[in-house]
Amino acid sequence: MTGKAPGKLTVAQAGEAATIAAIREAAPSETNGDDAAVLDPAPPNSRHLATTDVLVEGVHFRFDWSTPFEVGAKAVTQNFADIQAMGGRPTAVLMSLAAPADLELGVVSEIARGVGECAAPWAVELVGGDVVSSTQLVVSLTAVGVLAGPDPAMTIDGAVPGHEVIASGVIGHSAAGEAVLRYFGSREAVPDDAVLQDLVRRHCAPELVVGRGSVARAAGVSSMTDNSDGLLRDLTSLATRSGVRLDLDGTALTPDAQLYYAGEMLGVDPWEWVLTGGEDHTLIGTTAHQVPAGYRTLGTVRGAGDGPAVTVDGHMPIYTGGWDSLA
Amino acid sequence: MTGKAPGKLTVAQAGEAATIAAIREAAPSETNGDDAAVLDPAPPNSRHLATTDVLVEGVHFRFDWSTPFEVGAKAVTQNFADIQAMGGRPTAVLMSLAAPADLELGVVSEIARGVGECAAPWAVELVGGDVVSSTQLVVSLTAVGVLAGPDPAMTIDGAVPGHEVIASGVIGHSAAGEAVLRYFGSREAVPDDAVLQDLVRRHCAPELVVGRGSVARAAGVSSMTDNSDGLLRDLTSLATRSGVRLDLDGTALTPDAQLYYAGEMLGVDPWEWVLTGGEDHTLIGTTAHQVPAGYRTLGTVRGAGDGPAVTVDGHMPIYTGGWDSLA
Numbered sequence: 298m299t300g301k302a303p304g305k306l307t308v309a310q311a312g313e314a315a316t317i318a319a320i321r322e323a324a325p326s327e328t329n330g331d332d333a334a335v336l337d338p339a340p341p342n343s344r345h346l347a348t349t350d351v352l353v354e355g356v357h358f359r360f361d362w363s364t365p366f367e368v369g370a371k372a373v374t375q376n377f378a379d380i381q382a383m384g385g386r387p388t389a390v391l392m393s394l395a396a397p398a399d400l401e402l403g404v405v406s407e408i409a410r411g412v413g414e415c416a417a418p419w420a421v422e423l424v425g426g427d428v429v430s431s432t433q434l435v436v437s438l439t440a441v442g443v444l445a446g447p448d449p450a451m452t453i454d455g456a457v458p459g460h461e462v463i464a465s466g467v468i469g470h471s472a473a474g475e476a477v478l479r480y481f482g483s484r485e486a487v488p489d490d491a492v493l494q495d496l497v498r499r500h501c502a503p504e505l506v507v508g509r510g511s512v513a514r515a516a517g518v519s520s521m522t523d524n525s526d527g528l529l530r531d532l533t534s535l536a537t538r539s540g541v542r543l544d545l546d547g548t549a550l551t552p553d554a555q556l557y558y559a560g561e562m563l564g565v566d567p568w569e570w571v572l573t574g575g576e577d578h579t580l581i582g583t584t585a586h587q588v589p590a591g592y593r594t595l596g597t598v599r600g601a602g603d604g605p606a607v608t609v610d611g612h613m614p615i616y617t618g619g620w621d622s623l624a
Numbered sequence: 625m626t627g628k629a630p631g632k633l634t635v636a637q638a639g640e641a642a643t644i645a646a647i648r649e650a651a652p653s654e655t656n657g658d659d660a661a662v663l664d665p666a667p668p669n670s671r672h673l674a675t676t677d678v679l680v681e682g683v684h685f686r687f688d689w690s691t692p693f694e695v696g697a698k699a700v701t702q703n704f705a706d707i708q709a710m711g712g713r714p715t716a717v718l719m720s721l722a723a724p725a726d727l728e729l730g731v732v733s734e735i736a737r738g739v740g741e742c743a744a745p746w747a748v749e750l751v752g753g754d755v756v757s758s759t760q761l762v763v764s765l766t767a768v769g770v771l772a773g774p775d776p777a778m779t780i781d782g783a784v785p786g787h788e789v790i791a792s793g794v795i796g797h798s799a800a801g802e803a804v805l806r807y808f809g810s811r812e813a814v815p816d817d818a819v820l821q822d823l824v825r826r827h828c829a830p831e832l833v834v835g836r837g838s839v840a841r842a843a844g845v846s847s848m849t850d851n852s853d854g855l856l857r858d859l860t861s862l863a864t865r866s867g868v869r870l871d872l873d874g875t876a877l878t879p880d881a882q883l884y885y886a887g888e889m890l891g892v893d894p895w896e897w898v899l900t901g902g903e904d905h906t907l908i909g910t911t912a913h914q915v916p917a918g919y920r921t922l923g924t925v926r927g928a929g930d931g932p933a934v935t936v937d938g939h940m941p942i943y944t945g946g947w948d949s950l951a
Contacts, residue, residue: 313950330865332706332849333675333769345672347751348660351720353758379659393678395762397723398950424674427764428878429949431680435722437754437764441674442660450662475771522659538657622756623723624641 302508307404308428309398316405316428320392323406324413327423328389334388334424339443346442346450348379354434358501361483365404367502368436368570369411374503376440377419378523378578381505383431383450384514385442389424390416392438395431411502418507448514451582456519456539460583460598463518465509465591467499468528469552469567473559474500480563492555493562503578509591511579516589521582527575527619529607535581543583545596547610572609572616633730635755636725643732643755645769647719650733651740653749655716661751663716666770671857673769673777675706679762685828688810692731694829695763696738701830704746704848705850705905708832710777711841712769712784716751717743719765722758735763738829747833775841778909782847783866787910787925790845792836792918795855796879796894799901800886807890819882830905836918840909841917848909854902854932854946862908863933870910872923874937899936899943 321329321597328334331378339345350372352358358368373390381389392412394405405428421440444450474496481487487497513521522535528550536543552560552567560567583598605613635643648656655661666672677699679685685695700717707714721732721741732755739750748767771777801823808814813825840848849862863870879887879894887894910925932940 308950311950313948316950331777331780333673333712333767335710335771336674338671338673339666341668343908344665345663346660347663347674347716347718347766349718349720349752349754349764349766351722351723351756351762351764353756355759356757381661383662385660389674391674391676392767393676393764395678395680395760395764396950398669425676427676427678427949429678429680430683431762432682432760433722433758435678435758435762435764437676437678437720437722437762439674439676439718439766440660441672441768446718450658453658525862621640622754623635623638623643623725 303581305404307398308396308400308402311402313428316402319402319406320409320426323409324423326424328422328424334389336441340445342446344444346380346383346444347439348376348440349373349437349537350379352436357589362478363501365407366411370406370415370502372436372438373412373415374505375525376438376576377505380440380442381510382521382523383444384510384578385444386511386567387419387421387440387442389441390438392423392426392436394428395435397432397434398430400434416436451514451521453520453522453535454538456541456598457519457585458533458541458582458598458600460585461588461594461600462543462545462596463588463592464579464581464595466486466577466579468524468577468579469570469574470496470499471503471576472570473556476563476565477559486578496555496559500576503576504593505578512591513580513582513589517586518582518584518589521580524577524579524581525575527573529572529614529617532581533606540601542599542602543596543607544599544611545607545609548611549593549595569616572589572614573618575620633729634726635723635729638729640755641727646729646733647736647753650736651750655749655751661716663768667772668806669773671771673707673710673712673771674766675703676766677766679763689805690828692734693738696735697742697829699763699765700739700742701832701905702852702946703765707767707769708837709848709850709907710771711837712746712771713838714746714767714769716768717748717765718755719750719763721755722762722802723755724759724761725757727761778841778845778848780847780849780862781865781869783862783910783925784846784912785868785925785927787912788915788921788924789870789872789910789923790919791906791908791922792917793904793906795851795904795906796883796897796901797823797826798830798903799897800883800894803890803892804886806847819885823882823886827903830903832905833918836907840907840916841920843911844913845909845911845916848907850907851904851906852902855901856899856941856944857946859908860933869926869929870923870934871926871938872934872936876920876922877936896943899941900945902947
């Protein structure tokens with residue numbers, strides 16, 4: 298007996314079997330526990346989707362900013378946004394943890410609980426994973442999904458001149474929340490202010506709307522991605538891959554009251570958050586058809602030509618840049 | 625221009641886009657490059673499988689022992705062995721890399737090439753992934769597979785008293801190869817001796833036989849796993865989960881000439897490698913039917929009772945233990 302409470306036990310003290318048991322208790326699934334997970338049969342005439350995303354402590358999250366639960370939830374959101382952006386729905390998630398020996402078992406449990414609870418509204422379970430030893434905590438999630446029916450997936454190269462640019466979800470709020478955390482130094486130090494707390498939550502655990510991707514695909518949306526590395530960066534990828542240019546409508550992008558409020562407090566122009574901030578996991582795409590339910594218009598798709606791939610009201614955006622995961 | 629050869633460029637110098645481009649060049653796939661990979665439609669009446677495994681530099685591999693190509697190949701082998709152990713065949717692989725800023729881009733390319741070439745005999749491509757920054761190199765692979773037809777998967781809890789214990793592949797050779805590397809200190813220092821070099825290769829890049837899992841499932845094998853953490857450890861898991869005991873036949877387990885040769889040189893009893901060594905990714909299972917092609921008999925399944933879960937010729941094995949990924 299170590300005399301420590303179970304939650305204070307480290308993963309090295311607990312060992313592999315007990316750590317896996319803790320994960321399975323926090324995010325239960327009958328499917329989990331064998332060499333590979335056997336997924337439920339998919340509906341006839343469907344294809345599978347697969348995507349993976351990694352979060353590294355100190356790079357993508359810090360425990361004085363985010364709770365372990367939020368880290369697990371955010372990892373799910375990132376992966377499920379990628380499944381949504383193809384027009385599919387997620388059906389399973391797997392988690393690999395590379396964890397330092399002194400990581401508390403309770404932290405692992407909370408990460409797994411975040412994964413399980415964030416996946417639950419989609420009727421998705423944590424069906425498998427791996428736990429190994431490392432010097433830095435690395436949370437690697439893989440989502441599998443299903444693309445029902447014969448319609449094409451929404452691809453990043455599917456934008457066509459004349460399309461409308463559309464979006465579903467807030468833009469810039471995650472970046473604003475990160476700026477708030479950076480400004481005050483820690484989650485604890487952030488004032489008890491409804492706007493600031495809401496922005497911080499949108500950074501630490503951005504949320505998706507279940508079904509939003511499938512709705513867009515059913516409405517004939519042909520190109521889509523999610524706002525993960527920054528609005529301009531992600532839209533530039535979409536424009537370049539599609540061989541088009543995008544002109545955004547400044548009015549549609551105007552920062553909302555929350556962003557202006559935080560921007561004034563922090564001395565930051567909120568347009569920077571809107572144009573370059575990522576990790577909202579907002580779905581952004583283009584369509585030749587009626588704007589689907591839950592989406593709004595952001596601009597217009599133009600043909601290839603000289604000048605920047607993405608403009609705002611016909612001009613070069615006032616802020617550029619975004620997130621490069623290796624630079 | 626840095627003046628450096630492209631292979632000497634670091635991932636931080638190259639940035640995210642160029643690193644992803646290098647991976648896609650080394651392991652090309654038309655399916656790669658969108659938010660999520662859209663997999664080919666699976667045959668009717670099939671279910672999907674998913675599994676994930678992580679390799680950490682300094683824990684699971686060292687570049688003075690293994691080439692980057694071998695690290696990628698071994699990661700594929702580990703994952704595909706798990707798909708095989710269910711009776712399925714792999715259909716797609718995704719790779720996440722958490723890489724230190726100073727990692728050479730050429731190393732990333734070689735890891736990806738190892739993934740692509742090891743997956744190629746299965747007609748499987750690297751269809752997606754993620755690259756992020758970290759202090760330690762973490763290679764996280766996920767394999768998706770297909771389990772064709774309505775027969776049950778081979779599960780770890782499917783052993784029944786009266787079954788024969790069966791195996792396909794060498795046992796103990798990866799552990800012997802690791803011991804050789806540890807004894808001589810580095811790959812370079814290993815003598816130019818056919819046996820030693822072969823054992824080292826079996827540690828650095830163990831190989832699977834394509835289709836071996838499906839063959840077993842078609843032959844009615846009901847329980848299976850792979851030898852990843854050590855023969856006794858993996859068979860103990862299978863016995864415990866199945867609620868049975870396994871008695872192995874000492875003659876069938878007898879170390880082969882290669883193991884005796886290396887054992888004598890290193891002063892190690894080769895039985896230790898056979899009983900406790902992992903990472904051969906040998907398929908081990910139990911069956912009520914005829915032993916499938918490519919498999920051999922290792923022992924017999926007994927009913928639950930007192931005493932150890934796994935015995936050799938009715939006795940407690942002379943070596944116990946195995947790999948705990950967190951201890």
